[in-house]
Amino acid sequence: MDAAQISQVRRFNRTVTERVGVLHDHYLGRDRPIGEARLLWEIGEQGQDVRRLRERLGLDSGYISRLLRSLETDGLVTVEPQQHDRRVRTVRLTNAGRSERAMLDGRSDELAGSLLEPLNTAQRARLVAAMAEVDRLLTAATVTLDTVDPGHPDAQLCLRFYFSELQARFDTGFDPAQSLLPDASELRPPQGLFLVARMHAEPIGCAGLKLPPDAPAEIKRMWVAPHARGLGLGRRFLAELEARAARHGHDVLRLDTNKALGAAIGLYHSCGFQEVPAFNDEPYAHHWFEKRIAGPPSR
Amino acid sequence: MDAAQISQVRRFNRTVTERVGVLHDHYLGRDRPIGEARLLWEIGEQGQDVRRLRERLGLDSGYISRLLRSLETDGLVTVEPQQHDRRVRTVRLTNAGRSERAMLDGRSDELAGSLLEPLNTAQRARLVAAMAEVDRLLTAATVTLDTVDPGHPDAQLCLRFYFSELQARFDTGFDPAQSLLPDASELRPPQGLFLVARMHAEPIGCAGLKLPPDAPAEIKRMWVAPHARGLGLGRRFLAELEARAARHGHDVLRLDTNKALGAAIGLYHSCGFQEVPAFNDEPYAHHWFEKRIAGPPSR
DNA sequence: TCCATTCTCTGACTTTAGTCAGAGAATGTT
């Protein structure tokens, strides 16, 4: 990796942990330990199951329990068994807890303000823009692509969003019964595979790949959640699927798409796909693309 | 302050403390407490006085003393009285300490690498550029402008750099004896004032202001250290001097400059200075500027 | 020379942030 890049990243880390990190603890930990403050924050307005809090904060169950006890004796939260499964307990903010959380919220604003405050208008605008960029890219870097069974709940969730988005965006609406939908078994080894993209363990996108023995590999059902767009995830899916197809001995990758999906069409072009004549009878397709890809590694 | 800006800054803070902060502690605190690791780092290759370490890290003297004792028994540092003042003690790394520090250095590189690693080439370049921008602007926000006596060591240091830079950049070189140099007393109340810009307590720039009773206020000896350029410091000096001049009842601010100082000339133009005929006989000046400024606050 | 100040250190604390091993209740599985 480029040494100049590394050293710039290190300078950034240093500046930011000094300026932001220290202030963060100073502002947030003013009248209660930051552990408690973070927990109070993470509970949120609607309440949370203890189990989820533990996952999110990555803390020991004994430790969390003790923190909750302390918030409870301060009258900031109530802890009650969940209705459906009485082993799980749900934490909710009391009114006092809500106002304490609002105060933390205000502190966070203060902290943000204190970073901007010494700068002039032009500098503020540039700082905020650069922060947005750093934020986006660091977030993008935490996205994982995992191979899952198409029947997995996360896969099913993505597919439901995918279909409802097609329904909303196609001029004609979208009726799965009309479309050439691959059977789930076609996107499951050995006939294919299915990827789910996750950010902080939440599913945020999916893509399927058909790997027929005597025909080109084919991409199906690629979707990225609206709030995760602009992170280069589409491009990453394409690169990953291309590599997987090549590894399975395919040298052509293809896909079809609808004219309403302009951003996707642009993406295919910029990733080296060529438009070709229709290679199937998909009624919802207006464009068909193909790309020659490298064969499997030759050793 | 703009609410959208505040919330972007908050998102940034959150992402960065999660991604960078947590990794930072994880990488650095791998085999010794982060307090010790930070201290080891801060001692540096040349060693440091205990007093400075305390300032830099903002820790209690008892606590630092205990940390040093622990590093000392591990054979990583030696602590000895300073030559000139035997109350002060100086900490130096042993060879073992040096190699431990080098390992921390390697870890910092690893951490930086792990942030870039999941990204493609284009994304890396964008992330690094955005980080550089954030770094620069957050750093700029920590710069203070302090009024000092022109005889103060920090002022003198800046002036030496200033003169040697003029010597290097003017076609003709620069000989102070030829120039209309204000006497130090002219840049000291009540006849004037002298500002030093400091970053982390290090002087990084200066500017003088003459306030003659019956003539326009005049800016002299404005200089910014090369490594601190691009932080908007020149603009900040001008704004500050303008405010000070106005506060002392002046309504015109002027200055002269040499044609070799192109960036400065651009700055004067963009800050509302107008070029005017020569108002003095400064042999090194090619351009003279003037700006009408607001009088003192009228209440 | 005396006295105030500066600097570092030690001893005696506290708080925070955890870890680990089990207990006990509820639930799911056979």
Place this chain on the structure above:
DNA sequence: AACATTCTCTGACTAAAGTCAGAGAATGGA
């Protein structure tokens, strides 16, 4: 009904991080 599993909690620890009050040595200034 028996058994394994899941979930939260308590008790008993530990390590890190820090605070506070002075003691003692060195220095600077009157």
